[in-house]
Amino acid sequence: MPSTALTAAHPLKDVTTSDSALRRFLxxxxxxxxxxxxxxxxxxxxxxxxxxxxxxxxxxAISMVxxxxxxxxxxxxxxxxxxxxxxxxxxxxxTTPATAAVCVYPDMVTAAKEAVAGSTVKVAxxxxxxxxxRAALDVKLAxxxxxxxxxxxxxDMVIDRGAFLAGRYLKVYDEITxxxxxxxxxxxxxxxxxxxxxxxxxxxxxxxxxGMLAGADFIKTSTGKVAVNATPANTLLMLEAVRDxxxxxxxxxxxxxxxxxxxxxxxxxxxVLVNETVGEDWLDNHWFRFGASSLLNDLLMQRQKxxxxxxxxxxxxxxx
Amino acid sequence: xxxxxxSVFKTYKLYVGxxxxxSESGRVxxxxxxxxxxxxxxxLSSRKDARDAVVAARKAFGAWSxxxxxxxxxxxxxxxxxxxxxRDQFTREVADAEGLSKSKxxxxxxxxIDRWVWYAGWTDKIAQVVGGGNPVAGxxxxxxxxxxxxxxxxxxPQESSFLGLVSVLAPVIATGNTAxxxxxxxxxxxxxxxxxxxxxxxxxxxxxxxxxxxxxEIATPLASHQDVNAIDLAGADEELAKELEIAAxxxxxxxLRPQPVDYAETPGIDRMTAFLETxxxxxxxxxxxxxxxxx
Numbered sequence: 354m355p356s357t358a359l360t361a362a363h364p365l366k367d368v369t370t371s372d373s374a375l376r377r378f379l380x381x382x383x384x385x386x387x388x389x390x391x392x393x394x395x396x397x398x399x400x401x402x403x404x405x406x407x408x409x410x411x412x413x414a415i416s417m418v419x420x421x422x423x424x425x426x427x428x429x430x431x432x433x434x435x436x437x438x439x440x441x442x443x444x445x446x447x448t449t450p451a452t453a454a455v456c457v458y459p460d461m462v463t464a465a466k467e468a469v470a471g472s473t474v475k476v477a478x479x480x481x482x483x484x485x486x487r488a489a490l491d492v493k494l495a496x497x498x499x500x501x502x503x504x505x506x507x508x509d510m511v512i513d514r515g516a517f518l519a520g521r522y523l524k525v526y527d528e529i530t531x532x533x534x535x536x537x538x539x540x541x542x543x544x545x546x547x548x549x550x551x552x553x554x555x556x557x558x559x560x561x562x563x564g565m566l567a568g569a570d571f572i573k574t575s576t577g578k579v580a581v582n583a584t585p586a587n588t589l590l591m592l593e594a595v596r597d598x599x600x601x602x603x604x605x606x607x608x609x610x611x612x613x614x615x616x617x618x619x620x621x622x623x624x625v626l627v628n629e630t631v632g633e634d635w636l637d638n639h640w641f642r643f644g645a646s647s648l649l650n651d652l653l654m655q656r657q658k659x660x661x662x663x664x665x666x667x668x669x670x671x672x673x
Numbered sequence: 674x675x676x677x678x679x680s681v682f683k684t685y686k687l688y689v690g691x692x693x694x695x696s697e698s699g700r701v702x703x704x705x706x707x708x709x710x711x712x713x714x715x716x717l718s719s720r721k722d723a724r725d726a727v728v729a730a731r732k733a734f735g736a737w738s739x740x741x742x743x744x745x746x747x748x749x750x751x752x753x754x755x756x757x758x759x760r761d762q763f764t765r766e767v768a769d770a771e772g773l774s775k776s777k778x779x780x781x782x783x784x785x786i787d788r789w790v791w792y793a794g795w796t797d798k799i800a801q802v803v804g805g806g807n808p809v810a811g812x813x814x815x816x817x818x819x820x821x822x823x824x825x826x827x828x829x830p831q832e833s834s835f836l837g838l839v840s841v842l843a844p845v846i847a848t849g850n851t852a853x854x855x856x857x858x859x860x861x862x863x864x865x866x867x868x869x870x871x872x873x874x875x876x877x878x879x880x881x882x883x884x885x886x887x888x889x890e891i892a893t894p895l896a897s898h899q900d901v902n903a904i905d906l907a908g909a910d911e912e913l914a915k916e917l918e919i920a921a922x923x924x925x926x927x928x929l930r931p932q933p934v935d936y937a938e939t940p941g942i943d944r945m946t947a948f949l950e951t952x953x954x955x956x957x958x959x960x961x962x963x964x965x966x967x968x
Contacts, residue, residue, distance in 0.1 A: 657899075662897070663897035663899060663920075664724050664894060664897070664899060665899045665900070666727075666731070666899040666900025666901075667731070667900065668899065668900065669899055
């Protein structure tokens with residue numbers, strides 16, 4: 354199902370006409386039962402996924418990884434190495450699927466594009482003054498246009514958490530729509546809420562709806578730059594939001610937990626959440642991604658373990 | 674009301690990464706003394722406990738191998754001090770495990786503590802014995818120095834549950850390796866109590882990890898584990914040792930084959946050198962002038 358923006362005729366379009374209407378709508382969303390949410394996320398985390406199901410889950414998880422490097426010290430060489438790893442995660446086993454994308458800063462998009470040329474791997478670029486998002490709208494838009502012009506297939510933007518927490522929802526909405534416009538038709542837009550800074554589950558639910566109303570193709574938990582990143586509970590909450598959004602509007606939105614997911618076991622728990630909350634429609638790297646870097650190595654070691662029957666070690670995967 | 678106290682039974686647990694977890698599998702098995710009387714339940718480790726222990730040992734390796742030899746010696750001596758304080762407990766456990774009289778068990782415990790002190794003294798001396806400068810035909814300093822191998826899986830001897838255990842464990846960590854120890858299958862209690870001593874001395878968590886259970890069950894995944902660098906087969910019987918050696922060949926593990934050892938005798942440095950690798954560095958001394966070396 355292609356993701357499109359809401360048509361002007363849709364009843365939900367009305368809620369974005371003014372700041373007060375938007376606030377009324379977002380604050381009218383049902384409150385989150387925090388204990389229930391965490392309990393459900395925890396209970397789904399206890400599923401035992403073994404043998405063939407585990408092999409399937411590991412390959413699926415590898416194909417969903419947005420292999421990320423977002424450091425001040427990134428060099429074109431490091432991005433090239435990352436690109437090579439994204440295309441062939443395990444050079445000793447060419448049956449390993451490629452990852453979904455590499456995720457870099459805008460000035461590295463060109464290098465990343467070259468590195469993954471000829472493969473299915475997409476290039477995602479963070480933009481809009483990542484990770485703080487504290488810059489003027491013009492600057493953010495220039496950042497986005499720059500990345501799109503360099504060939505980015507996906508843009509990961511951060512919302513203005515300051516405006517969101519101050520209750521200026523329409524400002525956040527307008528910013529997302531402006532960025533969406535700057536992405537044009539060529540790039541998909543991922544909207545990062547930085548859930549660790551939103552304080553409450555209610556805020557995460559509101560942010561999810563706000564992002565989806567504004568035309569996000571993906572909603573993403575975190576930048577990976579703060580203490581609390583993706584957790585099963587906040588990802589479950591966002592999955593519920595995309596499920597409800599599709600039920601109301603027919604528009605499917607992707608979800609990307611990012612940061613703090615380091616082991617295969619964790620990744621498989623997230624896949625269980627996806628399957629049990631939104632179903633198979635999202636079990637595809639077009640609709641669900643992992644923002645991670647060290648996760649891939651653990652997935653590869655688990656894959657080697659399944660293939661050979663012996664435990665692998667960090668000496669048998671690349672250092673990045 | 675009677676004056677009799679309720680018995681306080683001890684729950685023996687594994688020692689992994691500086692913590693005392695139960696087995697991931699939730700299993701335990703009955704440990705009896707030499708006459709078949711029930712002593713306690715010990716955790717029956719699974720291959721996943723072995724995997725977790727290797728991860729912990731790998732994590733601890735950098736800091737432990739990077740610590741100065743002098744510092745490692747001090748830490749190991751501290752372990753001996755702690756052992757001394759628990760002498761009575763170990764005497765009782767060794768007597769139960771090996772069917773010794775109290776005085777004989779006490780002698781074994783004393784020998785064990787002395788063994789520990791002996792190895793503690795070796796940490797900063799082994800390099801002088803097995804390393805050194807090599808004479809070479811060229812303008813170079815040529816230096817060989819011993820380096821720890823990495824993560825070592827240690828199958829503790831089955832019969833000598835305490836002295837034997839320390840005799841195989843201490844040389845591994847004295848040289849800067851980290852260890853995953855599989856305790857004696859029939860009498861694991863002294864090993865599990867030794868873990869409590871290690872936890873309360875200054876040995877960083879993960880340097881020694883102690884597992885109890887069926888030796889064959891735990892040793893098999895350890896022998897084939899790609900992130901284990903060496904394995905000491907002291908506690909394996911002939912058939913198991915052969916199997917493990919084949920599995921260990923996959924990533925070229927260093928293997929120390931089981932051999933008849935009298936643990937009461939002075940051990941020599943063989944067990945230390947078994948898990949050392951020699952790094953040789955060539956350092957240019959500058960050009961040789963007409964009058965010979967320029968230094």
